Amino acid sequence: MNRFAQLSAALVLGATVLAHAAGRDLVPTSDAQVIVNLPARVPASASTPEAAAIAARQAISLARETADTRYLGRAQAILARWWDQPDAPTELAVLQATVLQSRHAFDAARSVLNQTLKRDANHAQGWLTLATLERVAGNYPAALTACSQVARAGAVLYAAACQLETSSLQGRYDEARRGLDALRLQTPDAATQGWLLSLQAESEERAGRDVQALSDYQTSLALAPDGYTTLAAADLLLRMGRADEAQKMLAGQPNSDAILLRRAHAAKMLNSPSWPSMAKELQDRFVALDKRGDNPATHARELALAHLWLEADGTRALQAAKLNLTLQKEPFDWWLAMASAELAGQPSELERLRQQLAATGLRDARLARWLTKPVL
Amino acid sequence: MKSLTTIHFRAIGLAFSLLIGACSGAWAHKASDAYLEFVEAAPPAAIEAHDKANAISVKFSIALRDIDAAIDTLDANNDRSLSWGEIRQNLPAIQSWVEGGLGIDCHQSKMNLNWMFESLEERPDGVYARLNATGNCPGNAAISINYQLMKSIDATHRLLVSGALQGLPIASVMSPDVKNSITVREAGTSNVNSAAQSGWSAFAQFFPEGVHHIATGYDHLAFLLSLLLPIILLQRSKALPAHAPARPGLGALMRTVTGFTIGHSVTLALATFGWIGSPTWVEPAIAISIGVSAWLNLYPVRWVRSDALAMGFGLIHGLGFSSIMREANVSASLLPWALAGFNLGVEAGQLVGVALWCGLQLVLVRSKWYERVVVRGGSWALLLLASFWAIQRTVTS
8 A cells, every 4th residue: 555655645745836826827918907996095094083983984884895804904903093992982992893793703893882882871873783783693682772772872763773673583573664664754865765675675574575575675775775785685586586686686796705605696596607617716715714714603604605505515504504603693594504404404403493593582484484383 | 861973973874884784794705815925946956955955935925905005106196997007117116015014034134035026916806916035044044924014004914824945834824913923944943833733733633534534435435345346355265276376356456445545536636726626426426436336246347447447436536525625624735734634534444444344255255155145246236226326416416
């Protein structure tokens, strides 16, 4: 067997040399050739808290528009002087929490907010962010408490929307629908109406009223185009088997991991020859993320979806989906874990997930087929 | 109750536009990374061995988006559309910026590296500029890296260090704000830091994975069994013909196992490093390979040699193993170690299986019905099993 050892060693050594060739060379043909389009410039530093708040918000918005997380790092650099400082102005501490939340560091974001809001309870945005974090963690009673603090800080409309969204997660869909309708009638501006409609669409999806949900998503997008709502609407279309419409919905969106994943899924559903190359690109991105040494849980949702949709590998999908559930527990995350457990043929895992889900009090029609026992 | 100030209202406006997107994973893109690679190019033969040990050659890649944040003049006309002409005119500025922020120390003093632009390169997250530099550092002097680029511009920027020094791999992640200095080689020794250690730990981690994979990979074991069934280790008759080799079946057995090992090792390595994919037909093809091999036991074809068959089908089985390695997402510099551990684990598990079979055969081979029941019956059973797997895997793939 010595020959094998030698062969393996030779193979491994040969591979090492070539394994680092990561980038593909780009040779420009003329000075006029445009190599890259750069996003708007954001000030790299700020001397006053007010200027820092403005610059950090710009950087966060840029991260959101371009789906490029590097701008969250820039926002953190702008906030550096106040980052993790116990006496940071409330505004900047809340922005720190927003950066952390955007980076899926939910626990850290929650702890920053809890400390800050203990000092200064009169910050509506802080409470609103906290409510979102509690909802993501599946702590609906805590989310409702935070929503009521939003009202106390004076942002009545946001407080009501916060409370209605949480109620809907607990299964009070009709109450949410009536409440959101009423709020929309009180709101003159299109952006806020669009946002309220996107909440309503999500609530309708949880209620199992997919047609109404799709129509609400479409109206919402017509009033206020938004990446998150587009993604949610595309997911609904994919779930309804309308892959070609989902593809159209996603056209023009930045090619983030989440969008690329949906594009590949739609292409696969339509038997388009382009899906394997999309799946490969996604795989390359996962590898790049891993090399960086970031917390693997932060991209476990996309990893699980890739296993589930593109590879139909239930076992690996379940593994990633369970890791993802340690980070976030939105309805979609439960669906992902349970669909993976089902594909993997692991009824015991499904039962365990069912019990965990019951403990949160979440109600969602998409999960109903796995809930043989009524959840009370 | 205190009413909201203007800034609060603006903040809420921001909140609602950010909050709803924040948990969607819509920006799971990775943050800003730059790459530093230690290259061990084979120097011309004319250079003495002494100089070879002293030469340091590095490549550095950084995103144009990051250079833009650091060098205001990059987008000279400020139209946010970056042309090659604008980049070309800024090459001296880029080179001196890298010179100032990325230092490699030899013996605690900064080496004189002459950073030169090499090429633009496309990576999954955008276009990068790649620079290279060479320097000299005596074989026994400490080498360390200091990294300050993007400091105070991007708090999550990282430098991923890879490559090898004196044949030993280097793997590290640096941060300009938190971990901006690392020692890659200690003074007075040729010890390259940390990586060799973690290389072995990657090996140790993946060896049992390999054993586990083969022990639970019934299809691979079934294939091996189908190849080994007709090989008789010892003749029943004690009186061997004079011209027969001393141990008639052992050579064939070793050649066959060797062939299978070579075949699957090659494709496992190729697929692990991403040079070839693992298409969906692999799983059904593995089942078919068992069926073909069992069929040939029942109806032998003279010119088909079992070792060649083992090697050819081994190529397909290697693709089957590779999914584990690709999923494992091991960092590139540790991948060879992990692969070596996994592959040798597979071989070890395989050898245990072969040894068990040999022992069993030595007992069974004495019976008169060995050929009829074990070889032919076993082959028919494997053929049936393979057909079942082939159908099942075609339907579900």
